Amino acid sequence: MRPAILASFVLGLISTAHAQELKWFKGNTHTHSLWSDGNDFPEMITDWYKQHGYDFLAISDHNVLQAKEVWMSVPAIEKRRKSLGKTTMEKYRARFGDEWVTTREKDGVTEVRLKKLEEYRPKFEEPGKFLIVQAEEISAGLGSVPIHMNAVNLKEEIKPVKDLGSIPEVMRANLRLVNEQSKRLGVPMLTHINHPNFRWALSAEDLASVLEENFWEIYNGHPGINWQGDESRPGHEKIWDIANTLRITEFKAQPLYGVGTDDSHRYHGEDNGPGRGWVMVRASKLNTDEIVKAMQAGDFYASSGVTLDDISHFKDGTLRIRIHAEPGVTYSTQIRGTLRGYDATTRPAPAVKGDLHPARLLYSDDVGKTLATIEGTEVTWKPSGQEMYFRAVITSSKPYDKPSFEGQTEMAWTQPMGWRK
Ligand SMILES: [Zn+2]
Numbered sequence: 099m100r101p102a103i104l105a106s107f108v109l110g111l112i113s114t115a116h117a118q119e120l121k122w123f124k125g126n127t128h129t130h131s132l133w134s135d136g137n138d139f140p141e142m143i144t145d146w147y148k149q150h151g152y153d154f155l156a157i158s159d160h161n162v163l164q165a166k167e168v169w170m171s172v173p174a175i176e177k178r179r180k181s182l183g184k185t186t187m188e189k190y191r192a193r194f195g196d197e198w199v200t201t202r203e204k205d206g207v208t209e210v211r212l213k214k215l216e217e218y219r220p221k222f223e224e225p226g227k228f229l230i231v232q233a234e235e236i237s238a239g240l241g242s243v244p245i246h247m248n249a250v251n252l253k254e255e256i257k258p259v260k261d262l263g264s265i266p267e268v269m270r271a272n273l274r275l276v277n278e279q280s281k282r283l284g285v286p287m288l289t290h291i292n293h294p295n296f297r298w299a300l301s302a303e304d305l306a307s308v309l310e311e312n313f314w315e316i317y318n319g320h321p322g323i324n325w326q327g328d329e330s331r332p333g334h335e336k337i338w339d340i341a342n343t344l345r346i347t348e349f350k351a352q353p354l355y356g357v358g359t360d361d362s363h364r365y366h367g368e369d370n371g372p373g374r375g376w377v378m379v380r381a382s383k384l385n386t387d388e389i390v391k392a393m394q395a396g397d398f399y400a401s402s403g404v405t406l407d408d409i410s411h412f413k414d415g416t417l418r419i420r421i422h423a424e425p426g427v428t429y430s431t432q433i434r435g436t437l438r439g440y441d442a443t444t445r446p447a448p449a450v451k452g453d454l455h456p457a458r459l460l461y462s463d464d465v466g467k468t469l470a471t472i473e474g475t476e477v478t479w480k481p482s483g484q485e486m487y488f489r490a491v492i493t494s495s496k497p498y499d500k501p502s503f504e505g506q507t508e509m510a511w512t513q514p515m516g517w518r519k
Pocket residue numbers: 235246292293
């Protein structure tokens with residue numbers, strides 16, 4: 099008897115059918131530099147990511163591509179650094195040499211020219227080892243409500259469309275610009291809606307209703323984005339479950355896929371630094387088209403520290419996850435999902451003074467219900483067949499470096515499964 103081997107033949111793998119040829123690639127798609135409100139040069143930032151085991155990076159400055167001539171005054175650069183020690187310019191010169199740095203004097207002030215992506219790209223990119231993807235954080239809004247979305251693998255700068263009739267309309271108008279560009283140029287592009295709870299801007303219903311979008315940030319490492327929510331406004335976990343449930347039931351659409359990002363702005367030891375959230379993408383090759391296509395197919399997970407060695411989804415619906423064990427760390431996996439016949443009642447959330455968004459709805463615990471909790475590094479779970487979708491959230495016991503909220507530990511999130519009928 100060889101039941102284990104027999105079982106794997108009988109069940110057959112769906113998502114890892116070509117596991118032999120596929121590899122995991124680590125990347126971050128949300129980063130800021132001096133080109134907008136970050137506090138370091140893109141070369142310094144790219145160097146950090148490459149040195150820290152990332153396979154790809156997208157620097158996504160607000161409403162700008164690093165593709166034109168821009169000069170910045172040195173005092174303005176140094177003012178952004180909130181830490182002691184060597185200056186930003188000293189570190190930049192030390193790393194890349196005086197001959198790399200272009201300065202000029204203007205009205206008695208030293209200015210430095212920010213290098214364009216195409217100038218510094220050859221310094222870092224290596225086939226199969228490191229890839230730079232062009233991106234922009236399209237930073238639109240409705241009045242004072244920030245509506246931010248990242249366009250990854252963008253080729254032409256997009257000027258955001260703002261102040262249309264509603265939040266979803268603003269989202270749609272900007273997403274259409276990316277889709278139009280992608281089609282016109284024949285280049286795959288990916289967008290993700292960013293930090294919905296930043297200034298409590300977007301609701302789960304907003305995310306659910308904009309069917310032009312299939313991605314959002316389940317995790318964003320910026321400490322100011324209200325990841326946990328509050329009693330009137332759902333946190334990221336619940337937002338995802340509400341949006342997924344509404345998409346499947348009301349909009350007959352696919353659930354959202356969740357990315358993990360840094361949204362880093364500070365690179366001199368401050369709180370909002372790099373290395374806080376990322377995606378692991380399973381693709382055949384490290385090139386932009388393959389990465390974007392794998393993400394569009396949902397073959398990736400989001401992480402704020404936990405690494406998964408494998409995610410398999412069998413034909414009978416069984417999910418199997420192998421968690422990469424770190425010594426002395428324990429892991430707990432929560433399977434969350436919404437079942438058919440769930441309690442769909444809602445109630446209005448308590449009003450919050452000064453909230454920019456119309457009052458939200460609160461949903462029952464059936465939306466994103468905990469279907470199972472599994473301890474350890476080997477997770478196998480078989481759905482009952484009543485799930486409209488399910489997903490796995492892995493929480494480790496390892497405290498998060500520079501936490502965004504009290505008690506934060508490292509986590510990982512798989513994409514919603516079981517919804518493709
Ligand atoms: Zn933003």
